[in-house]
Amino acid sequence: MINTSQYSESNRCRAESERWLGRLSAEFSGLEMSLACAVGYFISPKDVSVGHMMAAELSFKTKLALFSALFQRHTPNPAAMALLKQFRKQAEKAEARRNALVHSLYWPSGPGALLRIKTTAKGTKGLDYQFEKMTPQTIEKVVSELEPVEHILNRLMVDFEDDIGLNWTTYSGKFFGEFAARQPAA
Numbered sequence: 001m002i003n004t005s006q007y008s009e010s011n012r013c014r015a016e017s018e019r020w021l022g023r024l025s026a027e028f029s030g031l032e033m034s035l036a037c038a039v040g041y042f043i044s045p046k047d048v049s050v051g052h053m054m055a056a057e058l059s060f061k062t063k064l065a066l067f068s069a070l071f072q073r074h075t076p077n078p079a080a081m082a083l084l085k086q087f088r089k090q091a092e093k094a095e096a097r098r099n100a101l102v103h104s105l106y107w108p109s110g111p112g113a114l115l116r117i118k119t120t121a122k123g124t125k126g127l128d129y130q131f132e133k134m135t136p137q138t139i140e141k142v143v144s145e146l147e148p149v150e151h152i153l154n155r156l157m158v159d160f161e162d163d164i165g166l167n168w169t170t171y172s173g174k175f176f177g178e179f180a181a182r183q184p185a186a
Contacts, residue, residue, distance in 0.1 A: 028098045035067055037176070039063055040054050041168065083152065098146070
């Protein structure tokens, strides 16, 4: 006979984990859009549509590499380079962790826990299975680690506006303002 309290706890855990996975996806999308905005600014500071094209067509990894190269080209400031290195490291870690969590199967694994299952088939390793015990709190922690990454990006752009000749606040306002201007009428 099925223990209904365990079944109910498993469903609660799954639902809470799915909410945190949704939050993770939303937070990461915000970081990715801000990164596209920054790349667009370096390439075409007067035309926000370039940033929107970047957001639409480049992978996160490519946006991050392009941003890093463009930022370094515009400022030789050692403090900026140190902060850029920190940003890149955290952004790469955030992308890897987000990809691992979002592109996995979740299976009940006892009270309050799920088993994250990731299957890969690489030429070097062949078929491989990754297993990781997860709780909603584990995913919540990943979300909390992601949130500061976007703040570092904004700090890079604001703190070094003079070095790189930008007015980041004006540009980013226009960039994100395009969404409001183009949304369908209610």
